[in-house]
Amino acid sequence: MTKAVSPLGEAWGQFLRNKPAVAGLALLIVIVGFVLYGHFLFNADPYRIVWGPLTAPGEREGIPLGTDFLGRDIFVLLLKGGGPTMAVGLSAALLTVVIGIAMGALAGYFGGWVDDLLMRLTEFFQVLPALLFAMVLVTLFAPSLVTISFAIGIVSWPGTARLTRAEFLRIRELEYVTAARSIGAGNSRIIWKVILPNALPPLIVSAALTVGVAILFEAGLSFLGLGDPNTISWGQMIGQNRNFLLEAWWPVAIPGLAIFFTVFAVSLVGDGLNDAFNPKLRSR
């Protein structure tokens, strides 16, 4: 007799058989581990000037990745700068998903004028160029990690909303929804307890990819010098060192690689989740 497996368990099994996805997950765990616990291992002040400015990687022992334009240790900065980047990425993605699901669920479930109104709102936010609008928000209201997460969240939700709406439109016509209604379940119960759990798989995938987008977004804002001035972040490191690009490539290249590998790992995981939830698409 075969053991019964829950759909989530089955998807997890699929995920584990997907090599790139598992590699991505491992890479992600390593990066997050370094960012969270790295400064316990290498207890150092990132603001401390350790050697001459723009020392090349490996040129001096104990400074494996060289120094930046002020002579600060790039490796220590990297450990410290990952935190804000990831915190903003995660909270912005969370905000995106919450707004997107709420909007999409209401629009898809109720239809009619609610749908019209919310979809017009969605289209409106899609017209605003996201980065520019985020720049405006951050400039008008002081740049802090909260403002930045908020700005990214408020410009990124339309995609999630559309996806949620499409899922709700499809699922609300299914028999188990009718069944739930016939036993007297109210609207909010049907939306959150009946339809949403069944709409989750594509939303989880999109949430994972949203984290990647939000990290890139935060990096872009910090690169432009619009990040929180009181914290170090990877994008900010690139922005500060770019004026010395012609003399030294490493203070710019290395933080960029850190961003790249983080987003790359996140998107491998996202793709893996997608394949795990949609086994039919795997042949493509």
Added chain:
Amino acid sequence: MAMMRYILQRLLYGLILMLGVVVLNFFLIHAAPGDAAEVIAGEMGGTTEEMMAQIRAHYGLDQSIMVQLWIYLKQIAMGDLGTSYHFNRPVTELILQRLGPTVMLALSAQLIAMLLGVVLGVLSSRRPQGILSGFVSVFSTVGYAAPVFWTGLMLVILFAVWIPLFPVEGYVSARFRGTGLAYALNVAWHLVLPATTLGILFLAQYARLSRTAMIEVLGADYIRTARAKGLGEGKVTFNHALRNAVLPILTIAGLQFGNLISGALLVETVFNWPGMGRLAFDSVLRRDYPTLLGVLFFASAFVVLANLLTDLSYRFADPRIRTGGR
């Protein structure tokens, strides 16, 4: 006739969206801490209360908020986006100067991404398990994960510093005095790296998308029929399959314009390209709100227009949409 009505409808809808952007702009400035008078006073390097009151009266800041909104809307309807705090010149004039370079950058990048992407996608669709297909999948994940401003900086190091093929930054060489074709070529030479940087960001998406669309279409019955008739592979691929795979590609192209503008903003900053993005960046540094919001207005208008054109090209590409299914 139906086409004209449709275009008018879409235009009207676009105008309503733009009205929304304007109203949002207005309330954003008002929600911000401090008012315009303080910023202007700051730019002038301090002033008296009396002067502040004068500035407030001049910009209508002493009126009620609804009256101010009405004044603002009337100004915008007449093409007046206000005066830049910093440059002390009309915002519209400042932006119009910068519009050309941005449009040139965005369209070149879009062109590079679409042409190369579709070619890569079509070629790899012919062998879904082949090396090229693998390359397209890997490249599309890589292209997506690299921050666009970083890609630009790396290309500068590679192709402007280590192998000095292209200029590091700028729009035209500093002491360049040529005109006509020579001038255009000099600008084009400066355009290569920025446009490639921005193109790479979207190239992968087009490649992946056209590959998926082509694989789907190539499995259709009419492709088998076309092959059975004895048509050559080239003809089947390009005349029969690609024409039908082009719709999803167009959809994405239209949806991309907002991202294209955001990307252009970063790329312009990296390459010191004198476009709207660079202007937005400069006005952020100087807290020049009218200019910043003016750029937001123009960029949104650009996206609305791009969406309209996509819709129209859609109808052109697919007769079923054109005739409403009849």
